[in-house]
Amino acid sequence: MKIPTLSELTAKGQSPDILFWVGCAGSYDERYKRVTRAFARILLAAEIKFAVLGTEETCTGDPARRAGNEFLFQMQALNNIQLLNGYGVKKIVTACPHCFNTLKNEYPVLGGHYEVLHHSQFLQQLINEGRIKLTDANHYQGRKITYHDSCYLGRANGVYHAPRAVLQALEADLVEMKRCKSRGLCCGAGGAQMFKDAEKGNKEINHERTEEALSTGATTIAVACPFCMTMITDGVKAKEKEQEVKVKDLAELIAEAQGLT
Amino acid sequence: MIQQLLFVLTLLVFGYFLRRRILQIRNTIRLGRQVPVTGPVAQRLRNMLLVAFGQKKMFARFIPAFLHLLIYIGFIVINLEVLEFVIDGLAGTHRIFAPFLGSLYSVLMNVFEFLAVGVLVACAVFLVRRNVLRLPRFWSAEMTSWPRLDANIILITEMVLMLAILKMNAADQILQQRDAHYTPTGKLFFSSLFIPLLEDYSTPFLIFVERFAWWFHITGILGFAIYITYSKHLHIFMAFPNTYYARLEPAGYISNMPVVTREVKTMLGLQAEGTPAEDVPAHFGAKDINDLPRTSLMAAYACTECGRCTSECPANLTGKKLSPRKIMMDVRDRLEEAGRNLRAGTKGLDDGKTLLDHYITREEINACTTCNACAEACPVLINPMEIIIELRRYVAMEESGAPPAWNAMFQNLETNFAPWKFPAADRFNWAKEN
Numbered sequence A: 001m002k003i004p005t006l007s008e009l010t011a012k013g014q015s016p017d018i019l020f021w022v023g024c025a026g027s028y029d030e031r032y033k034r035v036t037r038a039f040a041r042i043l044l045a046a047e048i049k050f051a052v053l054g055t056e057e058t059c060t061g062d063p064a065r066r067a068g069n070e071f072l073f074q075m076q077a078l079n080n081i082q083l084l085n086g087y088g089v090k091k092i093v094t095a096c097p098h099c100f101n102t103l104k105n106e107y108p109v110l111g112g113h114y115e116v117l118h119h120s121q122f123l124q125q126l127i128n129e130g131r132i133k134l135t136d137a138n139h140y141q142g143r144k145i146t147y148h149d150s151c152y153l154g155r156a157n158g159v160y161h162a163p164r165a166v167l168q169a170l171e172a173d174l175v176e177m178k179r180c181k182s183r184g185l186c187c188g189a190g191g192a193q194m195f196k197d198a199e200k201g202n203k204e205i206n207h208e209r210t211e212e213a214l215s216t217g218a219t220t221i222a223v224a225c226p227f228c229m230t231m232i233t234d235g236v237k238a239k240e241k242e243q244e245v246k247v248k249d250l251a252e253l254i255a256e257a258q259g260l261t
Numbered sequence B: 001m002i003q004q005l006l007f008v009l010t011l012l013v014f015g016y017f018l019r020r021r022i023l024q025i026r027n028t029i030r031l032g033r034q035v036p037v038t039g040p041v042a043q044r045l046r047n048m049l050l051v052a053f054g055q056k057k058m059f060a061r062f063i064p065a066f067l068h069l070l071i072y073i074g075f076i077v078i079n080l081e082v083l084e085f086v087i088d089g090l091a092g093t094h095r096i097f098a099p100f101l102g103s104l105y106s107v108l109m110n111v112f113e114f115l116a117v118g119v120l121v122a123c124a125v126f127l128v129r130r131n132v133l134r135l136p137r138f139w140s141a142e143m144t145s146w147p148r149l150d151a152n153i154i155l156i157t158e159m160v161l162m163l164a165i166l167k168m169n170a171a172d173q174i175l176q177q178r179d180a181h182y183t184p185t186g187k188l189f190f191s192s193l194f195i196p197l198l199e200d201y202s203t204p205f206l207i208f209v210e211r212f213a214w215w216f217h218i219t220g221i222l223g224f225a226i227y228i229t230y231s232k233h234l235h236i237f238m239a240f241p242n243t244y245y246a247r248l249e250p251a252g253y254i255s256n257m258p259v260v261t262r263e264v265k266t267m268l269g270l271q272a273e274g275t276p277a278e279d280v281p282a283h284f285g286a287k288d289i290n291d292l293p294r295t296s297l298m299a300a301y302a303c304t305e306c307g308r309c310t311s312e313c314p315a316n317l318t319g320k321k322l323s324p325r326k327i328m329m330d331v332r333d334r335l336e337e338a339g340r341n342l343r344a345g346t347k348g349l350d351d352g353k354t355l356l357d358h359y360i361t362r363e364e365i366n367a368c369t370t371c372n373a374c375a376e377a378c379p380v381l382i383n384p385m386e387i388i389i390e391l392r393r394y395v396a397m398e399e400s401g402a403p404p405a406w407n408a409m410f411q412n413l414e415t416n417f418a419p420w421k422f423p424a425a426d427r428f429n430w431a432k433e434n
Ligand code: SF4
Pocket: B309, B312, B313, B314, B315, B316, B322, B323, B324, B367, B368, B369, B370, B371, B372, B373, B374, B375, B384, B385
């Protein structure tokens, strides 16, 4: 795949309309790299003038801040802000709700002011503008999909509608879990839990959540966050349901319906 | 006359204790860090009006919200009657508002009676929910005997006070027919039901009953006002400032530490704003209550111990030690302890104890997923996660004591700029693969 980087474009004297912030999971996690590629394909197909930072990108610092290491967070943040401001970045889209939250809410006080979109919002816009053609829409038509709200998208930033609007475009049968939207249950990975074992308890949070998702009878669990992806996928495996039930990111579902895979 | 003097004395004693207690609470809250209050005042007022006054967030759960609303309205409206009580008590009059309000007075009295009965019913249902149905959120680990007793004391006191009003009105209605001193109120809907029980007694006895109920009600209310300052029931006042001062940023935002910004900017050779000496804390993050922002301390006094936060907390739901309600209760207990120490003229906070470790353990704070479910659920806009983050900051930055896996993640971030051990050069490989 030929993905333009910001440094290449800048060298050519061009600037993109939007920066695609890939995030660490989107760059390194085997499963989420597939999401990154799906989203990049959608952007290419829609002929969006976008770029990525490539190897210049670094972690936003979210896990450091949430684990209490404010120094490390601010090191990351201030370096990233210097880089972004140096390129004159105005608008960012990312497929990670944690990056989304940090870039949107936590960078401004440190001098980084950008318009930040989560990919669910951007996808919704593209669908509304007719820039995404769902040629293979039948793919999910009438199939039961449940959507798992990511905490950093939902409660943290009030984005409940965009992901659902994207799923509705697939004409899927969207079934809600009992705990959804502002009462959605966390997958268990936020607050830097992704990077350590859970504390002692009597159950894994992702098992609790996966059971709830499975109980809807959905054959696809849609997620919009790399950590939720890992946690719910593990949960489905633990319940030995990985044959019947797939965990997919919104971008993957759209890319499939576009026949882009 | 004696009654009037006694009443003045009662009010003075009450005033003395209430003032003392308010100052105590104010002083403990002032132990905290002062933080600037930003954001539009209009929005803050709106929050207070909708959430504290309008009970907006309660309605996420309809049954308790409705019952709570009954008690809440009952409390506010019956306070108008308390005003009359106080004036009567001071002036030696009886039902001083009645002549001014005419027939409206008995309408009002009837409204009060309906509310009193509403409060009685609501309190009874709440008692059943707590003690018979045993709703799990009222029985979790931090709900030890005192918090459970506290809740029951409040509910029972409210019921007894309401019964006193009804009993007083009943005796009063009989006396109205026997003595011109007793202003006619007309037949009152509920208390008139008690008339047959009292009717056969002599006038002096009924005067005693009426007076006894009057005194019982007013001293009960005053005593209750003092009691609640030691209780979770303080939320009836603290909910107002707490919703006003509640943060306005999106829930996902974690507060910035300007001191760190200055240091990091200097390290990176960037222009740092502000002079280094300005508001530098003794240490980073929070180890004890004096490291926490005053808003968090105030929140601890506003907490109703309702446990809505804990009942939504993913960590708590899956058996982890963390309970956001306990975080708030611990902060309050520590505040009260520090207050007692200070008043005893001793060490204050230097009593060998700290909020972290002696009240809140590392296991608890390490279990938080920062999911914001607690803050979302709280009917008075408390954010327990802010306290958790401050404690984590202390552990991570002052002690380098974060869990080993987190320290490894920090190290990866420092060397590879990613939380995992992957080389920075591989970051763009996703585009080459399929
Ligand atoms: S933010 Fe932390 S304490 Fe609050 S509900 Fe989520 S896990 Fe529990």
